Amino acid sequence: xxxxxxxxxxxxxxxxxxxxxxxxxxxxxxxxxxxxxxxxxxxxxxxxxxxxxxxxxxxxxxxxxxxxxxxxxxxxxxxxxxxxxxxxxxxxxxxxxxxxxxxxxxxxxxxxxxxxxxxxxxxxxxxxxxxxxxxxxxxxxxxxxxxxxxxxxxxxxxxxxxxxxxxxxxxxxxxxxxxxxxxxxxxxxxxxxxxxxxxxxxxxxxxxxxxxxxxxxxxxxxxxxxxxxxxxxxxxxxxxxxxxxxxxxxxxxxxxxxxxxxxxxxxxxxxxxxxxxxxxxxxxxxxxxxxxxxxxxxxxxxxxxxxxxxxxxxxxxxxxxxxxxxxxxxxxxxxxxxxxxxxxxxxxxxxxxxxxxxxxxxxxxxxxxxxxxxxxxxxxxxxxxxxxxxxxxxxxxxxxxxxxxxxxxxxxxxxxxxxxxxxxxxxxxxxxxxxxxxxxxxxxxxxxxxxxxxxxxxxxxxxxxxxxxxxxxxxxxxxxxxxxxxxxxxxxxxxxxxxxxxxxxxxxxxxxxxxxxxxxxxxxxxxxxxxxxxxxxxx
Amino acid sequence: xxxxxxxxxxxxxxxxxxxxxxxxxxxxxxxxxxxxxxxxxxxxxxxxxxxxxxxxxxxxxxxxxxxxxxxxxxxxxxxxxxxxxxxxxxxxxxxxxxxxxxxxxxxxxxxxxxxxxxxxxxxxxxxxxxxxxxxxxxxxxxxxxxxxxxxxxxxxxxxxxxxxxxxxxxxxxx
Numbered sequence: 123x124x125x126x127x128x129x130x131x132x133x134x135x136x137x138x139x140x141x142x143x144x145x146x147x148x149x150x151x152x153x154x155x156x157x158x159x160x161x162x163x164x165x166x167x168x169x170x171x172x173x174x175x176x177x178x179x180x181x182x183x184x185x186x187x188x189x190x191x192x193x194x195x196x197x198x199x200x201x202x203x204x205x206x207x208x209x210x211x212x213x214x215x216x217x218x219x220x221x222x223x224x225x226x227x228x229x230x231x232x233x234x235x236x237x238x239x240x241x242x243x244x245x246x247x248x249x250x251x252x253x254x255x256x257x258x259x260x261x262x263x264x265x266x267x268x269x270x271x272x273x274x275x276x277x278x279x280x281x282x283x284x285x286x287x288x289x290x291x292x293x294x295x296x297x298x299x300x301x302x303x304x305x306x307x308x309x310x311x312x313x314x315x316x317x318x319x320x321x322x323x324x325x326x327x328x329x330x331x332x333x334x335x336x337x338x339x340x341x342x343x344x345x346x347x348x349x350x351x352x353x354x355x356x357x358x359x360x361x362x363x364x365x366x367x368x369x370x371x372x373x374x375x376x377x378x379x380x381x382x383x384x385x386x387x388x389x390x391x392x393x394x395x396x397x398x399x400x401x402x403x404x405x406x407x408x409x410x411x412x413x414x415x416x417x418x419x420x421x422x423x424x425x426x427x428x429x430x431x432x433x434x435x436x437x438x439x440x441x442x443x444x445x446x447x448x449x450x451x452x453x454x455x456x457x458x459x460x461x462x463x464x465x466x467x468x469x470x471x472x473x474x475x476x477x478x479x480x481x482x483x484x485x486x487x488x489x490x491x492x493x494x495x496x497x498x499x500x501x502x503x504x505x506x507x508x509x510x511x512x513x514x515x516x517x518x519x520x521x522x523x524x525x526x527x528x529x530x531x532x533x534x535x536x537x538x539x540x541x542x543x544x545x546x547x548x549x550x551x552x553x554x555x556x557x558x559x560x561x562x563x564x565x566x567x568x569x570x571x572x573x574x575x576x577x578x579x580x581x582x583x584x585x586x587x588x589x590x591x592x593x594x595x596x597x598x599x600x601x602x603x604x605x606x607x608x609x610x611x612x613x614x615x616x617x618x619x620x621x622x623x624x625x626x627x628x629x630x631x632x633x634x635x636x637x638x639x640x641x642x643x644x645x646x647x648x649x650x651x652x653x654x655x656x657x658x659x660x661x
Numbered sequence: 662x663x664x665x666x667x668x669x670x671x672x673x674x675x676x677x678x679x680x681x682x683x684x685x686x687x688x689x690x691x692x693x694x695x696x697x698x699x700x701x702x703x704x705x706x707x708x709x710x711x712x713x714x715x716x717x718x719x720x721x722x723x724x725x726x727x728x729x730x731x732x733x734x735x736x737x738x739x740x741x742x743x744x745x746x747x748x749x750x751x752x753x754x755x756x757x758x759x760x761x762x763x764x765x766x767x768x769x770x771x772x773x774x775x776x777x778x779x780x781x782x783x784x785x786x787x788x789x790x791x792x793x794x795x796x797x798x799x800x801x802x803x804x805x806x807x808x809x810x811x812x813x814x815x816x817x818x819x820x821x822x823x824x825x826x827x828x829x830x831x832x833x834x835x
Binding site for chain 1: 686
């Protein structure tokens with residue numbers, strides 16, 4: 123199959139993703155330096171908050187969305203052996219999303235949208251920021267439609283056959299994202315844009331926060347699913363082994379999609395506008411969604427063990443040494459899992475209804491999500507990039523040892539930066555402060571940790587530079603490379619797969635019921651009680 | 662369909678771990694009354710100065726007949742008002758927080774006094790402070806350019822000391 127067009131489509135998406143990442147990484151180092159207050163000449167709260175807002179949008183929305191789209195297109199075409207459906211449609215989605223990014227970037231960089239990537243009404247940004255963010259999401263919906271159409275095309279052509287696992291996961295992500303983005307889309311379309319343009323005078327903050335919470339949890343699984351897809355479908359092959367269980371992988375992806383949606387109120391534990399009962403209900407759901415991650419940890423580590431033993435590893439732990447540690451994908455996964463264990467532990471604390479009060483909105487929280495998103499999720503994006511770039515560009519990877527150094531420095535930098543960040547949170551430091559001005563002795567205890575964080579930030583920026591340099595040198599290389607993406611085979615090929623493990627029909631109904639239960643009354647209440655909206659405030 | 666015996670076991674163990682955590686959380690919430698602030702009470706943030714409860718004279722700690730204390734606080738860019746306050750240790754405290762402008766958050770480090778303060782809503786937190794000393798009240802939600810300058814001071818004194826201050830007519834807040 124000639125898939126030159128698919129390769130170009132995927133590669134262009136991935137370049138936008140990593141371009142955004144590179145810019146945001148520079149901002150990251152600036153922020154950690156600025157906020158320490160050690161370098162007085164750098165201090166500017168206007169620049170700091172514009173930078174934090176842009177860093178969040180670029181890392182959280184642009185890197186992820188474009189990476190997921192590019193990765194998804196190529197997984198679809200290579201696992202299904204089908205051309206990408208309607209390429210004009212796919213490119214339209216790309217341009218809509220990119221236009222949105224540019225529209226949002228202008229006010230962000232100009233300091234007219236320093237409301238952070240979580241919006242925080244009633245602080246108002248320039249309307250272009252909200253409209254740009256909306257277009258980015260609308261562009262990603264084109265991708266969702268493409269994935270679902272291709273999934274259906276393949277199923278119609280192969281009735282009764284199990285959909286290849288990588289595509290099953292990718293379709294799961296497309297469906298998850300459609301459900302996920304509905305919450306923030308309602309907030310932006312019905313509340314933020316009319317209010318920012320002056321069509322309505324006030325905004326109900328309780329409703330806005332509730333709708334944002336709808337999106338805020340499952341969005342992290344939207345980001346994570348490509349990483350899990352690589353854990354299950356790519357790494358076992360790279361490690362020289364097999365996938366331990368195809369069926370459990372499907373079950374894990376379904377659990378992720380179904381249970382990551384109705385649990386967003388753990389972001390509102392400390393909020394006054396929702397009551398105990400709903401928070402507890404979402405809290406219980408939050409613990410249920412740990413199950414697919416527990417299962418994933420087991421299955422993918424078991425797959426590594428199979429590979430290690432096939433490579434000649436003996437004894438209880440000998441297989442670990444026998445893994446191909448010099449394969450970038452395998453290394454990325456092992457380091458990613460280490461960060462997942464630590465970050466997951468922190469996440470359980472955040473999720474604990476009462477314990478959360480001790481860490482809520484402290485420096486602990488950005489420490490946590492940098493470790494688990496910037497760490498686990500994004501390090502696998504790097505691993506995937508090192509595997510996909512040669513295939514997509516037709517050029518061999520410029521330097522493998524540089525890739526390994528990059529992955530190790532990313533891991534080390536992340537550990538150096540996020541460990542003190544967590545500690546600062548326990549020492550009471552609020553998140554998102556541009557300087558430390560509090561008239562209290564407590565702040566003295568923060569200083570050494572801030573110094574260590576700067577060092578971590580510097581290592582991370584160095585690592586980011588290595589990544590971009592390696593991908594760029596690969597791209598402009600002169601040698602040719604011919605290879606295709608290879609997917610891991612399960613030890614037991616899935617046979618007589620029940621339809622509920624091969625389709626999302628029944629799961630969409632389950633999600634609809636769960637969402638109605640979890641969000642129905644909590645949203646309706648704002649229309650039943652007397653509420654008082656807020657006007658427009660600058661920053 | 663093939664599910665390995667080990668995987669079934671592990672799924673069971675995972676379910677057990679999650680179930681244990683859920684049981685502890687539900688137990689502490691339902692039987693010990695440990696809850697996040699969630700009273701779902703609305704208020705017009707634009708008219709706080711005209712409201713009975715949050716008029717300037719009513720802010721700060723007020724003793725209730727049962728010996729507990731209600732502390733009414735207004736958050737606004739950039740401070741928590743009253744700016745300084747003295748409270749007794751080992752006393753049941755009910756904080757009631759409102760915002761007069763945008764979203765804020767507040768926590769007292771090393772305690773579980775933490776809540777979001779969302780305009781249009783009253784946030785209520787029940788707690789007991791166990792240790793005497795000087796504490797900052799810190800804004801922990803981005804609220805604008807002065808966010809990092811938003812704090813107030815709290816002094817926690819022993820119950821007896823606090824009673825003395827009040828009996829002599831001394832101000833417990835400014």
